[in-house]
Amino acid sequence: MMKTYKHMTLFLAAIFSSILSCKEDFRLPALDVVYQVQVSGHDVNFTNQTEGGTAYRWDFGDGESSTEENPTHTYPSKGKFVATLYVTAANGEIVEGSTVIRISKASPIRLDDKSLADWDTISTNRIQPGAAGGIINDIKLDYDGNYIYIYGELQTNKANADIFDIYIDSDNDAGTGLLTGTFTNGGFDILLEGVLLEGQLDIFYHNGAQSDFAFDQQSIAEAYQLGTVSSTSNEVRFEMRIDRTKLKGLTGTGMRIGFNAVKNDWSASIGFAPAEGDPAYYLNMED
Known part of the structure; x- marks a missing residue:
C-alpha cells in the first residue's frame, strides 16, 4: 500500500507541475493593431480602431509623439514618414503597428473661408x-x-x-x-x-x-x-x-x-x- 501511495503522490505532483507550467505559458491573444489615417495637406488625423487596449502611444516618425488615442498631427514638411501606434494590452504586453505617411506639397488656400x-x-x-x-x-x-x-x-x-x-x-x-x-x-x-x-x-x-x-x-x-x-x-x-x-x-x-x-x-x-x-x-x- 505504501508503494501505491508513493506512486499516487508522484502522479499528483506531476499533474500539479503540469498545471503550473501551463499557467506560466498562458498568454492573452495578441491584439490586432488597427487604425485609420486621413491626410489633408500636412495635417493627418489618426483614428484608433484597436479593441482591448488600455493605453496608446503614437510615434509620428518625425521626432514627435502623442499618448492621445485619436490625435491629429501636423507634419513639418513634405516627405515620407513612418508612423507607429503602440498599444498596451490588459496583460501589460505592448503590441505595435506601423504605416507609411506620404506628405506632398500643401497649399494654404481655402475656398470655404470667405476671405482672400x-x-x-x-x-x-x-x-x-x-x-x-x-x-x-x-x-x-x-x-x-x-x-x-x-x-x-x-x-x-x-x-x-x-x-x-x-x-x-x-x-x-x-x-x-x-x-x-x-x-x-x-x-x-x-x-x-x-x-x-x-x-x-x-x-x-x-x-x-x-x-x-x-x-x-x-x-x-x-x-x-x-x-x-x-x-x-x-x-x-x-x-x-x-x-x-x-x-x-x-x-x-x-x-x-x-x-x-x-x-x-x-x-x-x-x-x-x-x-x-x-x-x-x-x-x-x-x-
Whole structure:
C-alpha cells in the first residue's frame, strides 16, 4: 500500500507541475493593431480602431509623439514618414503597428473661408503683365496634389460680365493641342471659357490640327469652383480652383496657362496675362 501511495503522490505532483507550467505559458491573444489615417495637406488625423487596449502611444516618425488615442498631427514638411501606434494590452504586453505617411506639397488656400487673406502668403508663381494686361492687373497661382488655385485682381466691374478664356497646356507639350499667337510656347489642350466672376465656365478639349481652333465641349461635374469674390466700383478680386483629378493631364509635373479677357459681346479683347504674344506661364508642379 505504501508503494501505491508513493506512486499516487508522484502522479499528483506531476499533474500539479503540469498545471503550473501551463499557467506560466498562458498568454492573452495578441491584439490586432488597427487604425485609420486621413491626410489633408500636412495635417493627418489618426483614428484608433484597436479593441482591448488600455493605453496608446503614437510615434509620428518625425521626432514627435502623442499618448492621445485619436490625435491629429501636423507634419513639418513634405516627405515620407513612418508612423507607429503602440498599444498596451490588459496583460501589460505592448503590441505595435506601423504605416507609411506620404506628405506632398500643401497649399494654404481655402475656398470655404470667405476671405482672400490667405493669398497674402503666396509670393511665387505670379503673373503681373503691367499695362499690356489691360483689365488684368495680377494673377497668382498655387497648387497641391488635388487642385490648382487661381487668384486675380481685375480693373473692371463685376456687372460688366466680362468673358474669360483660360488656355491650359495640361501636358506641357507644344507638340499637342492648339497653337495660338495669343500665348506662345504652348500647345493648348484645354480651354475654360465663360463669365468667370459668375462661376460660369464651359470646358473644352482640343480635338483637331494644331492650327485649328477646334474644341469639343465637355460636361465634367465639379471640375472647377469659384471661391470668394470681392468687388468695388472699379476693381474685382477673386479666387477659384481647378480640380487636377477631373481634367486630363493635370496630374503631371507642370503645365502652361494663359488668360484672355474679352467684352461680354465679344467685340474686343480687354485683358491678357501674360501679355499678348508672350509665352504662356509655366507652373512647375514637381512637388
